[in-house]
Amino acid sequence: MTRAVFSPAAGSTVEQWPDVDLSTSLGSLDLPAPVLTASGCAAAGRELDQFFDITALGGIVTKSVMLQPRSGRATPRMAETPSGMLNSIGLQGPGIDQFIEKDLAWLDQRGARTIVSIAGSNVDEYSKLAQKLRNVPGIAGIEVNISCPNVENRGLVFACQPDSASSVIQAVRRFSDPKMPILAKLSPDVTDISEIAHAVVRAGATGISVMNTTLGMVINTDTMRPALAGVTGGLSGPAIRPIAVRCVWQIRKALPDVPILGMGGIRTGQDAFQFILAGASAVSVGTVVFNDPSAPLRIQHELAQQLSDHGFSRLRDAVSYAHREADADIVVDIDEEYEVE
Numbered sequence: 117m118t119r120a121v122f123s124p125a126a127g128s129t130v131e132q133w134p135d136v137d138l139s140t141s142l143g144s145l146d147l148p149a150p151v152l153t154a155s156g157c158a159a160a161g162r163e164l165d166q167f168f169d170i171t172a173l174g175g176i177v178t179k180s181v182m183l184q185p186r187s188g189r190a191t192p193r194m195a196e197t198p199s200g201m202l203n204s205i206g207l208q209g210p211g212i213d214q215f216i217e218k219d220l221a222w223l224d225q226r227g228a229r230t231i232v233s234i235a236g237s238n239v240d241e242y243s244k245l246a247q248k249l250r251n252v253p254g255i256a257g258i259e260v261n262i263s264c265p266n267v268e269n270r271g272l273v274f275a276c277q278p279d280s281a282s283s284v285i286q287a288v289r290r291f292s293d294p295k296m297p298i299l300a301k302l303s304p305d306v307t308d309i310s311e312i313a314h315a316v317v318r319a320g321a322t323g324i325s326v327m328n329t330t331l332g333m334v335i336n337t338d339t340m341r342p343a344l345a346g347v348t349g350g351l352s353g354p355a356i357r358p359i360a361v362r363c364v365w366q367i368r369k370a371l372p373d374v375p376i377l378g379m380g381g382i383r384t385g386q387d388a389f390q391f392i393l394a395g396a397s398a399v400s401v402g403t404v405v406f407n408d409p410s411a412p413l414r415i416q417h418e419l420a421q422q423l424s425d426h427g428f429s430r431l432r433d434a435v436s437y438a439h440r441e442a443d444a445d446i447v448v449d450i451d452e453e454y455e456v457e
């Protein structure tokens with residue numbers, strides 16, 4: 117495993133970054149650094165590469181690709197919310213064949229570690245996507261976006277039921293290279309996220325990506341109608357961060373050995389540090405990229421600083437650190453842990 121060595125970005129006034137070993141892994145997926153892009157927020161990384169060297173990140177998680185090209189939902193498809201945004205893009209994209217030919221080929225030639233995100237409308241589509249990706253060079257892992265409506269089951273979102281979530285992961289596992297790392301991306305819109313995590317791991321997921329956006333809605337008070345053409349949309353950004361940290365924490369508690377890629381509202385290295393302490397081995401950065409395209413690399417540097425400031429020389433030692441036994445002088449009532457007012 118190579119050790120990530122950071123030098124300040126061009127033009128940076130910072131003299132030196134702390135000497136922290138940022139290498140990490142998500143199961144069999146070894147990463148030299150812990151920050152990745154979040155699916156759908158950086159396309160296939162090409163635009164970000166104008167702002168910083170994308171190969172310095174842990175990896176690029178590409179926009180979820182479907183079997184066929186899609187134009188997405190009608191506009192408006194974005195709405196601002198306090199500390200976040202609502203989107204209903206509708207998985208616009210070129211379809212898997214063009215994605216492999218253009219985007220994946222570019223990422224491979226660029227030397228980025230690429231996690232390909234896939235999405236389908238039924239289990240068969242996920243199987244076909246896995247078959248298309250099999251033996252294609254330049255894929256470090258597959259992230260399976262299961263926050264999609266299952267057209268064969270009244271449009272119920274796969275990620276919201278253990279059975280449908282596991283049937284998708286089983287299909288992708290079956291048709292993928294047995295050594296291919298597979299991350300199941302979960303939705304927070306469930307009663308018990310660890311139940312879904314258990315189901316997808318039993319079905320063959322190597323690790324968990326958490327979380328996708330949470331369902332929200334905005335009414336435009338001028339038109340007195342829903343602000344989005346799709347009526348509801350996915351809420352992302354800092355507003356959802358505490359929900360995401362809670363999801364990481366609960367999954368880590370339920371499945372201590374399953375690697376987690378954490379995300380949701382990360383804007384700074386300190387935010388990312390929370391996810392690491394809660395149990396994530398790596399993090400994805402999404403919405404912040406829309407107003408700060410250099411954010412993923414900045415956050416990676418800031419995370420190194422956070423780790424150093426807290427006495428960690430290796431990121432791996434900080435993963436799940438918040439779960440350690442309570443210090444003797446702090447009294448914690450375990451029964452109160454999940455209590456709410």
Ligand SMILES: Cc1cc2nc3c(=O)[nH]c(=O)nc-3n(C[C@H](O)[C@H](O)[C@H](O)COP(=O)(O)O)c2cc1C
Pocket residue numbers: 154155156157179180203205207233261301327328329351352353354356379380381382400401402403404
């Ligand atoms: C505009 C937009 C598009 C997104 N598209 C996808 C997608 O294609 N697949 C997916 O799994 N998640 C998608 N997401 C969810 C993000 O990957 C991420 O899970 C979520 O936004 C939380 O992280 P953030 O608050 O840092 O953005 C999208 C989010 C946004 C804002």
